[in-house]
Amino acid sequence: MKVLSVGELHSAEKRLKRLIPESLTVYGFLYGINRNKPSTLEVVVDAWPDFKVIICRPDSRKKGALDHRKRVTVYSTDAQILRRVLAEENAIDxxxxxxxxxxxxxxxxxLKQVASARGIGVRWFTNAHLMYLPDCSLLPSSEVDSETESRISPLNISHVELVNKTWKFGGDENGYRTIENLISNFPSCCITDGQGRPVSWILVYDYCAMGMLHTLPEHRGKGYAKVLICSMAKKLQALGYPVYCFVEEENAVSHRLFTKLGFIEDPSYRATWFEFNF
Structure with a gap:
């Protein structure tokens, strides 16, 4: 496996952009890394420049890479080469x-076959629709009133604890650090109440997907999620970010909302999340 240099990372990003939407997760990581966003990952390929497998994995040389949940992301255009890489090469620790x-x-x-051959347990978490917006002109006309619009702002560090309490994978110190990093380094958007306290919000993960969309129960039914998605999508496109998200298969409400807002997907593609060696 070859570790990509700074210049090669930029070249890989350009190639992955042509392979959107399936490449979006790895593309999103490279997009952030290439714009000097904090990262504990390194990027490796099976060959250069004509790679068929590209992997983002923890870089033990970087501070904090092995301090919390180790993340790996893989994109491949060739199943046979992927199998060889995972089975024979030191692609993943x-x-x-x-x-x-x-x-x-x-x-x-x-993945399951290679892990089983190594005697390593694999635990499935979820499958999700990958939904993306090619052009913000697909968004419906804004219906947000001026009073609500005046309460839209980015999140700040004082809001980390609130977001961490409501995040499905948060609630602990790791979640706090993750959200603190995202709010500090990536776009975010919230709607506040009369006291300036966030009541609805959306963040961007370090792989550039929109996520953590949440509205406090007592403020639901006001259309805040639609307002935030549209506002964030426009902001991301203006900044050059990809505009996409993952919606879990069982979340029919969110899937309908993003579809109604013009997000599309490849019906033959699903993304999945696994934990291995747990």
Missing amino acids: WSIRSFLGGFNTRHAPI
Whole structure:
């Protein structure tokens, strides 16, 4: 496996952009890394420049890379090469507990077979629709009133604890650090109440997908989620970010909302999340 240099990372990003939407998770990580966003990952490929497998994995040389949940992301255009890379090469450190996210479900049997051959347990978390917006002109006309619009702002560090309490994978110190990093380094958007306290919000993960969309129960039914998605999508496109998100298969409400707002998907593609060596 070859570790990509700074210049090669930029070249890989350009190639992955042509392979959107399936490449979006790895593309999103590279997009952030290439714009000097904090990262504990390194990027490796099976060959250069004509790679068929590209992997984002923890870089033990970087501070904090092995302090919390280790994340791995893989994109491949060739199942046979992917199998060889995972089985024969030092592509992934199978000895540590890791979380594999945004993985193409078509390749899930390969991962399970390779892990089983190594005697490593694999635990499935969820499957999700990958929904993306090619052009913000697809968004419906804004219906937000001026009073609500005046209460839209980015999140700040004082809001980390609130977001952490409501995040599905948060609630602990790792969640706090993750959210603190995202609010500090990536776009975010919230709607506040009369006292300036966030009542609805959306963040951007370090792989550039929108996420953590949440509205406090007592403020639901006011259309805040739609307002935030539209506002964030426009902001991301203006900044050059990809505009996409993952919606869990069982979340029919969110899937309908993003579809209504013009987000599209490849119906044959699903992303999946696994934990291995747990």
